[in-house]
Amino acid sequence: MYDLHTHTILSDGELLPTELVRRAAVLGYETLAVTDHADASNLAHLVEAVGEVRDAARCYGVDLLVGVELTHVPPTLIPALARDAKRRGADIVVVHxxxxxxxxxxxxxxxxxxxxxxxxxxxxxLVTEEDAREAATRGIALEITSRGGHNRTNGHVVRVAREAGCRLVVDSDTHAPSDLMSKEARWAVACGAGLTGAESREVLSWDIKRLLQK
Known part of the structure; x- marks a missing residue:
């Protein structure tokens, strides 16, 4: 299992990174990305701080991905900040x-x-098919989310991704302990978004390292 979108006390989450990793490990997660809200003011700090938790994650058998979620950043500034995050050592860049x-x-x-x-x-x-096609050509995944409110458009995202040939991932956008999904909950979110059983199995079992090798 994986989750590529989670938050800790480094932004607006409730858990220390290590506690988040531990709780994910108990649920059976193999890969977890910590992607706290970032802009130019805190990006460098987040990448460095989460990197300090790699050893603890290994102790719990979790592959920790150091990441950020660029949040409410003006569109014209997104490329430079995403590039800076990768330059500083981020494994994954998520955009809000x-x-x-x-x-x-x-x-x-x-x-x-x-x-x-x-x-x-x-x-x-309500992502457009044109944007989804752009994402598909670059190996960028669109997210199906379990987060309340944000999940209102999951069905639309699935439909557009199918048409565009775009990858999908299922994430929790965890902020609190109860947000982390069990295996059964992940399946329900995938199927509830309109994925078929075969599609759900594929999306829920991505080899994340290969997914990120674009």
Whole structure:
């Protein structure tokens, strides 16, 4: 199991990174990305701080991915910040997409889907097929999320991703302990979003290291 979108006390989550890793390990997760909210003010700190937890994650049998979620960053600044995150050692860059429940700047989805250094577009709302095709050409995954509010458009995201041939991932956008999903909950979110059984099995069992090798 994997989760590529989680938060800790380094931004607006409730858990220390190590406690988050431990709780994920108990649920059976093999790969966990810590992707706290980032902009130019804290990106460097987040990458360095999460990197300090790698040894603890190994002790618990979890492959920890150091990441950030670029959040409410002006679209024109996304490429430079994503590139900076990777330069500083981030394994994964997530962009806070144009969810229908927050005032995300128009053009954010487009900026993310056309950026080589972005790996996942989180809760992309009413993402267009054109943007999804751009993401597909760059190996950028669109997110199906269990997070309340953000998950209103999961069905639309699945439909558009199918048409565009774009990868999908299932994430929790965890902020609190109860947000982490069990294996059964992940399956329910995937199928509830409109994926077939075969599609759900594929999406839920990605080899994440290969997924990130774009």
């Amino acid at each position: 997409g144009e969810t229908v429940v927050e005032p995300v700047a128009p053009g954010t989805n487009r900026a993310a889907c056309t950026c080589e250094d972005v790996d996942v577009l989180a809760h992309p709302g």
